[in-house]
Amino acid sequence: MTDTTAAAPHHSWFHRNRQTITPWLFLLPGILFFTLYVVYPIIQSISLSFYKWDGLGEATYVGTANYERLASDRAFTVSLFNNMKWLLLYLLAIPAGLFIALFLNQTVRGIRIYKSLFFFPFVISQVVVGLVFTWFYDPNFGLLNGILGAVGLGPINVLGDPALATYGIIAAGLWPQTAYCMILYLTGLNAVDPEQIEAARLDGAKGWRMLWHIIVPQLKPATFIAFVVTIIGALRSFDLISIMTNGGPFGSTRVLSFYMFEKALSEYGFRMGYGAAIAVVLFFIMLFFIAYFLWSMYQDEKGR
Amino acid sequence: MFPTPLERTSRSWQIGYQSLLPVAVIAWLLPLLAVAMFSVKPSSDFTGGDYWSWPSRFAGFENYGRVFTDSPMPRYILNSFMITIPTVIGAVALSCMTGFALGVYRFRFNLVVFFLFIAGNFVPFQILMIPVRDLTIDAGLYNTKLGLVLFHIAFQTGFCTLFMRNFIRALPFELIEAARVEGITEFQIFWHIVLPLMKPAIAALSVLIFTFIWNDYFWAVVLTQGPQAQPVTAGITSFNAQFGVAYHMLSAGSIVAALPPVLMFFLMQRHFIAGLTLGAVK
Known part of the structure; x- marks a missing residue:
């Protein structure tokens, strides 16, 4: 020193x-x-999926037994199938959001307020969205049946009907998700090159052709983000199901994320290993999309 | 501009559009407006089986008053703030640093680390649930706000790093080069040059994370139970159990629970949207 x-x-x-x-x-x-x-934790979960564990005592190694059980578990198949419904139907948020964004992309007095109000559902927690839609669907006093009754239809019990309940929940989820996609597209539309539009107008393009050939290609970055957040949102669905039906009626609205939670922390004893196996399946479904997202981002990074 | 600006369209479509706007927004928010109306109806309206008529009198003050006086709701709200605010500070602080490291320096594994953060941020919560719950129990933090805060900070760092790093990449790099020539230390570059330029990103990210964490339900259920630590999203279910079929109270409670992020959004709208749409334009 x-x-x-x-x-x-x-x-x-x-x-x-x-x-x-x-x-x-x-x-x-x-x-x-x-x-x-x-x-x-991801590594721990994967390793745990090869064990049988009640969360308290010793875990015993069971090899692939948990996965073999999944194959014959009807509740698992139902959940997996519901996940597919969520994935496909949730994507409707993207065109719906684009449609609303096109509707609102004007410069009239007070349009800012309208844009904010359309975006509003996204800011509310899914728990409250779930409650709001549970009451909206209520067979006794719900607004939906009020409207259906006014045109001479119904009443229907959306959340009490195993054939309808999942669609009812997805519709509730689409409400904030569409708002999110809308705001992405509003920002995207702001940046669309006005000269290209004018040039296309001079060439006689308008309406759908203009939208499809001139506007949509320029909205590609917004579409990519809308796609990412919608896929993630669809596979993360848990809150709405837990609040609106708690998996019922008769387990018809379960998805993997909810079923995993139910198995791992159920009131009839914890089945951590089995729950972990369900989580691993969900993880690999997600990994497929994550790989695609990262690959796209990597192409972008290289291009810079 | 697309679609055709309104000034250039026919007079009848202009009027049509202007009158369609309020109708559309009311239809869009209808389920929520119904709940808002429920929340200001007196209980007598419901006992009479009269759900859908206009409130017989305005009972908003007593309904919302009771949410705060007759239930643990104030406790839940306070918990939510005590979970959300430290998380925002922690996640933003960590990601300012990670974003700086990944945005400014070129080194091996830069992209690997960056992609690790992004990938982690997209992972389903359930793959983390059991180990994180065990970790929290082992640390003696189960059913504490701190346990929830620590996890949220760690998880949000993924998204925040993505955000900060891309923001820093867009800053003028010559500024940093010039500072290095002047012989300023790397830490001073971070503190005196980059951090002040990051203010808009910090604002946008804070509002976003506030909303995300306030609205979290899954981790609240997994890591806490009971009014001493539970945030309002989880507390509302016990609130609902307490008030059963008193729909005016349930509606008022839901609106109270949803309000803070809504206020945040309307007050900080520009930042909020700037944050949410980062990357939507190239």
Whole structure:
């Protein structure tokens, strides 16, 4: 510890390597947290799916028994099938959002307020959306049956009918999701090149042709994000199901995320290994999409 | 502009459009307007089986008053704030650093680390549920606000890093180069040059994370139980159990639970939308 080292830090090891070390110092807290709470738990869950565990005692290794059981578990098949319904129908939020965005893309007095009000459902928690729609569908006093009654139809008990309940919940989920896609497209429409539109107008393009050939291609970045958030939203569906039907009637509205929660933390004893196996299946479905998203982003990064 | 600007269309469509707007917005918000009307009806309206007529008198003050005096709702709301605000601070702080590291420096594994954060952010919650619950129990943090906050910070760091890194990439890099030539340390570059430029991103991200965390339900159910730690999204179910079929109270309770993010949105709208639509335009 001489004065020279303190006075001449410019030659220290740290200083010579600062461009290499600094980023890792800045990354360290984030990576630590993320590894502890996200990366490592994924590995733990995958490993747990090969065990039988009640959450308290010793876990026993059972090989692929949990996965073999899944194949013959009807509740699992129903959940998986419902996930597919969610995935497909949730995508309707994208064209619906584009449609509303086109409707609102004007500059009239007060349009900003209208845009905010259309976006509003996205800000409310899914729990409240679930409650609002449960009452909307209520067979006794729900607004839906009030409207149906006024035109001489109904009454229908949407959430009490196993054939309808899942669609009723998806419709409730589409409400905020459409609002989200709408705001993405409104931003996208703002950036559409006006010169191209004018040029196309001079060439006689209008209406659908203009939309499809000139506008939609320019909205590609917005569409990509809308697609990502809608897929993720569809596979994350849990809150609405838990609030609106709690998986019923007769388990007809379960999806994998809900069924996993039910199995792992059910009141009839915890079945952690089996729950983990369900989660792993859901994870691999998601991984397929994540891989696609990352691949698209990678193409983008290379192009810069 | 597409569609054709209104000024350039026929007079009849202009009038049609202007009158269609309010109708459309009312139809869009109909389920919510119904709940808002329920929440200001007196209970006598419901006992008479009269759900859909106009409120016989305005009972908003007593209904909303009772939400705050006759239920643990204030406790849940307070919990929500005590979970949400530290999470916002923590996640934004961590991601300012990770975003800086990934946005400014070129090093091996830069893209790998970046993609790891993005991928983690998209993962289904259920794959994390059992280990995170165990971890929280082992740390003695089950059913505490801190347990929830720590997890939320960690998980949100994924999304926040994506956001911050892309924002920093768009900043003028010459500024940092110039600072290096001046001999300013890397930490000073972060603190005095990059951080001040990140203010809009910090604002946008804070509003977004506030809303995401306030509205979280799944982790609240997995990591907490009971009024001492539960946020309002989870608390509302016990509130509903308490009031049974008193629909005026249930409606008022739901609106109270939904209100803080709504206020946040209307007050900080520009930031909120800027955050949500980042990347929607190239």
